Structure formats: C-alpha cells, structure tokens
Amino acid sequence: MPHPPHDSLPHAPGVGYKPQHYGDIIADPAPVEWLEIHAENYMGDGGRPLAQLEHLARRFAISVHGVGLSIGGEAPLDRDHLARLRHLCDWLQPASFSEHLAWSTHEGAFLNDLLPLPYTNATLARVAAHIDDVQQTLGRQMLLENPSSYLAFDESTWAEPDFMHELALRTGCGLLLDVNNVFVSATNLGYEPRAYIDAYPLDLVGEIHVGGHDQDHDDHDAPLLIDSHGRVVVEPVWALLDDTLARGGRRPVLVEWDTDVPDWPVLAAEARRAATALQNVHSTPRSVPGTDRETA
Amino acid sequence: MTPPDQATLHRAITTPNLAPPGGLSDGHGRPAGRRFWVYRNNVAVSLREALRTGFPAVASLIGEQNFSTVARTYAQENPPDSPLLMLYGAGFPAFLDGFEPLAHIRYLGDVARLEHAMRRAYHAxxxxxxxxxxxxxxxxxxxxxxxxxxxxxxxxxxxxxxxxxxxxxxxxxxxxxxxxxxxxxxxxxxxxxxxxxxxxxxxxxxxxxxxxxxxxxxxxxxxxxxxxxxxxxxxxxxxxxxxxxxxxxxxxxxx
Structure with missing residues (x-):
C-alpha cells in the first residue's frame, strides 16, 4: 500500500480508532498522531473499513492490535488467523503489531474475551513458542500486553512483571504496558501498582495504554475493577502514567475507549490529557525498542 | 487439587450455573467466587452485542428482552468459530426458524437472512x-x-x-x-x-x-x-x- 512509511509509533498520544470518528479525525485530530485498530475488524475482503484504513494510514502511524490470536491458548495457534494477520500487516505495513498475554479460543470456539493464564514454567514455554511463531510468520517484532486480572491462579510461581520480562528475553518481543490494567489488577489482587511498574522492564516497552474501567465488588465486598474501556481514565491511572513516563521516558501513549464510545471531543480531551503527561516528561529513555525490527 | 486447565475454564465460562473451578483465588487465599463470573459475563454480553449489531431489525421486531434471550441461547449453542465477529451469526437465521418460543413470527428467519446478507455485502x-x-x-x-x-x-x-x-x-x-x-x-x-x-x-x-x-x-x-x-x-x-x-x-x- 503506497503511503509514507511509519517505521515506529511516535512518542505522542494515539487513540483507539472508531469508524464513527472518521470525519472528526480527518478534520481535526487534536494532538493525536497515531491510531490503533483492532486487527479482527479489518479482516473483511473490502468495503468501507479497509478504504477508511487505507486513507488514514497515509496520514497517521497505525498500530495493529490483535484481540483474537489466543497466544496463551493450550492448542497451537490458528494458522488461518495467523495468515489473516500476516495479510493485513503485509498490506498495511503498520508501525507496530501487538497482542495480549491471554487466551480466547478453545477447541475452535472463540470466546471473545481475554482469558487468564497461570504464571508457570509450562505457560512460559508455551507462550514463548507461540510468540516465536507469530514473529516468524509476520516477519516483525510484536509487543505483548499485560492483562487485567480479576483472580489469581494458585499454581502460579512467577510474578507477572517477571513473567512478561522473561517472555521478552526468550523471544525478543517488546512489551506493551497497559497502566490501567496494572491499576485494575493491583486493586483486584491487593498489591501496590507502583511496585509493579518498578518491576516492569520499561526499557522493553514500545507502547503504553490507558483506559477507563468499571467498579464492582467481590463476595467479600472488596473492590473489583472491570477493564471495560467505557469511560474516562481515572485520576490514579493518570498519576500512574506520570510515574511510568518519569521513570521510563516518553513512549507512544494510547487512550482506549471501546464501549459506550463518546463523541470525538470527549476522546480528544482524553488524548490532550495524555499529551500533557508526555510534555511533562523531560528525560528521554535510554533505549527504545524498535517496532519495525525483523526477527531472526 | 488439580489446577484448572483451559477445558475446565472453558466449561465453567460457557455453562450457566456451574460453580467456578477450584485453584483460583482473590489474591489473598480466598476462593475467587464471583470474580470468575466477570469472564462468563464478558463472553455472554459481548457475543450478544455482536448479534445485536448484526441483526438490528430482528431485535426491533421481537424487542430487546426477547432478543437478549434468543441471542444468549444461540451464542451458548453456537459460539463463534473464528475471531472475525463481523460475520458472526451466519447460522442465526436457521436458528430463528427453529426457535419454538418465536415460531409464531414466521418471517423472522428470513429477515435475519436479509440482514446477514447485507452485512456480508458490506465487507465483500x-x-x-x-x-x-x-x-x-x-x-x-x-x-x-x-x-x-x-x-x-x-x-x-x-x-x-x-x-x-x-x-x-x-x-x-x-x-x-x-x-x-x-x-x-x-x-x-x-x-x-x-x-x-x-x-x-x-x-x-x-x-x-x-x-x-x-x-x-x-x-x-x-x-x-x-x-x-x-x-x-x-x-x-x-x-x-x-x-x-x-x-x-x-x-x-x-x-
């Protein structure tokens, strides 16, 4: 596809792209310099979604974010789906490709949620093999995103930041740090979110997510936060973003809003907030992982 | 206790009223309990919404409450066979043809057929x-x-x-x-x-x-x-x- 190449995402605000914002984004993107799309929404044969994407890609760096590969699945990766991802990435030449530390498919049935994994050596070996497979098939480095957790597996023997770090070391993948997910998981499982950030290998982080969550409670009336992407980012998550940027330096920062999607000015205001957070960072990171590097 | 594998988790997520699997906790050693239902709810709601998006005329004809019921039943029996939810519900028209509680609305399956054909055309x-x-x-x-x-x-x-x-x-x-x-x-x-x-x-x-x-x-x-x-x-x-x-x-x- 002919368009100016974007080899990497800018260290600037991006938003999750929603088709209802197309006209507004073209007219006035505010501080938004890049867009993230959910890969699976652009796997049709043609029509408006791909035409709009082609047009947007001429102007904005695009991040392709998969939500259906089931990288944590016990079964081998779905070859058909991997081929579709490769087709999309070959055509679009996006600045970044990312997926989740999660599973979603079992025996061919797709559950459309990011389901949790135990952090064991067996999971580590399996997920690492799947990441190798993805990176070889796509011919590019991928970023792996930390999940939102509502519960913990008794069998887990790794802390999540160490588990993510080890996967990156074994596979050469980069990491996507969702600070809302950190806040949600830390609240739900009762740990300190800043300790998680401190343990996370920020030099391997190629992209940061923020987003809104819902509030519920568990059987013991303990807070249970749900990663819904359906409202504004809360203050403690913005504060966690500030801390993360201060520690690790500027990064591409994405605002996610996937349910009850608001009119563009509301999302643009969230992007402006992310721009302010980025402007307040004076240091630059020691090293930034490339998102366009070919894997061996 | 044997840790829950994905077959066990899958069954617990997709089977109504089944107790959550063991081996899952709240981070403080207490059983996960209703925390597990977040996943069951996410799956049920998101698949229902995918059908709601794909079949707006069917939803309008039978009302939101009936649509929720029939969509939940369909999704339980026919989960998506790929992550491409844009075309989820290819079997929904035939399912509606045979759905006894709505059998009196005899044209419902054909309206769903038309809606799904429009959706395929959109992505063609x-x-x-x-x-x-x-x-x-x-x-x-x-x-x-x-x-x-x-x-x-x-x-x-x-x-x-x-x-x-x-x-x-x-x-x-x-x-x-x-x-x-x-x-x-x-x-x-x-x-x-x-x-x-x-x-x-x-x-x-x-x-x-x-x-x-x-x-x-x-x-x-x-x-x-x-x-x-x-x-x-x-x-x-x-x-x-x-x-x-x-x-x-x-x-x-x-x-």
Whole structure:
C-alpha cells in the first residue's frame, strides 16, 4: 500500500480508532498522531473499513492490535488467523503489531474475551513458542500486553512483571504496558501498582495504554475493577502514567475507549490529557525498542 | 487439587450455573467466587452485542428482552468459530426458524437472512463496475450472447414473506407498512453502503442465472420461464445502478 512509511509509533498520544470518528479525525485530530485498530475488524475482503484504513494510514502511524490470536491458548495457534494477520500487516505495513498475554479460543470456539493464564514454567514455554511463531510468520517484532486480572491462579510461581520480562528475553518481543490494567489488577489482587511498574522492564516497552474501567465488588465486598474501556481514565491511572513516563521516558501513549464510545471531543480531551503527561516528561529513555525490527 | 486447565475454564465460562473451578483465588487465599463470573459475563454480553449489531431489525421486531434471550441461547449453542465477529451469526437465521418460543413470527428467519446478507455485502471485496453508457454502446445481439461477472457484494435473498418491507418498517416505522406479498431482494453495493431492493417476478431467476455464468439471453429465458413476459430492463437497471456488473465476457473479447 503506497503511503509514507511509519517505521515506529511516535512518542505522542494515539487513540483507539472508531469508524464513527472518521470525519472528526480527518478534520481535526487534536494532538493525536497515531491510531490503533483492532486487527479482527479489518479482516473483511473490502468495503468501507479497509478504504477508511487505507486513507488514514497515509496520514497517521497505525498500530495493529490483535484481540483474537489466543497466544496463551493450550492448542497451537490458528494458522488461518495467523495468515489473516500476516495479510493485513503485509498490506498495511503498520508501525507496530501487538497482542495480549491471554487466551480466547478453545477447541475452535472463540470466546471473545481475554482469558487468564497461570504464571508457570509450562505457560512460559508455551507462550514463548507461540510468540516465536507469530514473529516468524509476520516477519516483525510484536509487543505483548499485560492483562487485567480479576483472580489469581494458585499454581502460579512467577510474578507477572517477571513473567512478561522473561517472555521478552526468550523471544525478543517488546512489551506493551497497559497502566490501567496494572491499576485494575493491583486493586483486584491487593498489591501496590507502583511496585509493579518498578518491576516492569520499561526499557522493553514500545507502547503504553490507558483506559477507563468499571467498579464492582467481590463476595467479600472488596473492590473489583472491570477493564471495560467505557469511560474516562481515572485520576490514579493518570498519576500512574506520570510515574511510568518519569521513570521510563516518553513512549507512544494510547487512550482506549471501546464501549459506550463518546463523541470525538470527549476522546480528544482524553488524548490532550495524555499529551500533557508526555510534555511533562523531560528525560528521554535510554533505549527504545524498535517496532519495525525483523526477527531472526 | 488439580489446577484448572483451559477445558475446565472453558466449561465453567460457557455453562450457566456451574460453580467456578477450584485453584483460583482473590489474591489473598480466598476462593475467587464471583470474580470468575466477570469472564462468563464478558463472553455472554459481548457475543450478544455482536448479534445485536448484526441483526438490528430482528431485535426491533421481537424487542430487546426477547432478543437478549434468543441471542444468549444461540451464542451458548453456537459460539463463534473464528475471531472475525463481523460475520458472526451466519447460522442465526436457521436458528430463528427453529426457535419454538418465536415460531409464531414466521418471517423472522428470513429477515435475519436479509440482514446477514447485507452485512456480508458490506465487507465483500471491492470491484470495478461497468456503467449504463458502456452497456448502451454494445449491440443488443452482442450483449445477449455475453455473460457477466457480478461484483462480489451482489446477492439475492429469496422469501415467501414481504421481507424487504418488513425489515425497512422494523428499522424505521415511517416506511410503508408491509403488504402481504412475497419479496425476493437484490443486494448491491454501489459504493460502501449495501442497498436492498425488491425484485419483480423473474428478477431473482435472472440475476441468479447471470451469477451462474449464463448469457443474458439464457438468463432472460430462465426468468421468462418463471414470469411470462419478463422484461429484463428494470432488473438490469438495478444491477447497473448498484455497480453490480463488474465486467462482461463477450464472444470476441471481454469488456
């Protein structure tokens, strides 16, 4: 596809792209310099979604974010789906490709949620093999995103930041740090979110997510936060973003809003907030992982 | 206790009223309990919403509450077989045909068929199209001996119900009330938005024959066998307006 190449995402605000914002984004993107799309929404044969994407890609760096590969699945990766991802990435030449530390498919049935994994050596070996497979098939480095957790597996023997770090070391993948997910998981499982950030290998982080969550409670009336992407980012998550940027330096920062999607000015205001957070960072990171590097 | 594998988790997520698996805690050593239901709820709600997005006229006809019930039942029995939710629900029309509690709304399955066909057309591959001027420039005899390659978005939905009018009225009550006439519907995609148009008698046979590779003369004969005196001009006009004829195969070369 002919368009100016974007080899990497800018260290600037991006938003999750929603088709209802197309006209507004073209007219006035505010501080938004890049867009993230959910890969699976652009796997049709043609029509408006791909035409709009082609047009947007001429102007904005695009991040392709998969939500259906089931990288944590016990079964081998779905070859058909991997081929579709490769087709999309070959055509679009996006600045970044990312997926989740999660599973979603079992025996061919797709559950459309990011389901949790135990952090064991067996999971580590399996997920690492799947990441190798993805990176070889796509011919590019991928970023792996930390999940939102509502519960913990008794069998887990790794802390999540160490588990993510080890996967990156074994596979050469980069990491996507969702600070809302950190806040949600830390609240739900009762740990300190800043300790998680401190343990996370920020030099391997190629992209940061923020987003809104819902509030519920568990059987013991303990807070249970749900990663819904359906409202504004809360203050403690913005504060966690500030801390993360201060520690690790500027990064591409994405605002996610996937349910009850608001009119563009509301999302643009969230992007402006992310721009302010980025402007307040004076240091630059020691090293930034490339998102366009070919894997061996 | 054996740690829960994905088969166990899958069963617990997709089976109503099943207790959460063991081996899962709240981070403080207490059983996960209702924390596990977040996943069950996410799965059920997101699949229901995918169907709600794909079948708005069906939802309007039976009401949101009935739609939730039938969508939940369908999703439990027919989970998506791929992560491409844009086309989820291919089996929903047939499911509605056999769904006993709604059996009195006999046209529901056909309305769902029309909605799903519109959705497929929306995501179909782009195509070139010939315009009416091009067609007019061809001698009638030459055209009648030619066949057509139809654009991938072009589809026919046949029904014994006034399915086009029912869908239109369900989506917007300012449309005319459906009359009791069967409707076969042509779906085309002139640019990015699929257009559904009811066909005259013989129109579906004409378009389907072209889709099978028949010449215009053969397609006309097949349509006329169903509807005597079939005049192809109107249906041909719909195909041209809908950018549905990608190219022509003529005896001495393509156009």
């Amino acid at each position: 591959a782009d195509s070139a199209a010939i315009c009416s001027g091009t067609l007019r420039a061809i001698a009638l005899k030459t055209l009648m001996d030619s066949s057509a390659n139809l654009a991938p978005a072009t589809t026919i939905v046949r029904s014994v119900w006034p399915v086009h009018a029912i869908r239109a009225y369900a989506l917007d009550p300012s449309n005319p009330k459906p009359a009791a006439t069967p409707q076969n519907v042509l779906i085309t995609r002139p640019d990015f938005d699929p257009v559904a148009t009811p066909l005259p008698a013989g129109g579906a046979e004409f378009v389907e024959a072209l889709a099978r590779g028949a010449t215009f003369a053969e397609a006309h004969d097949q349509a006329a066998a169903t509807a005597s005196g079939f005049d192809p001009a109107f249906t041909l006009g719909l195909l041209l307006d809908g950018a549905a004829i990608a190219s022509l195969n003529m005896k001495n070369g393509n156009y």
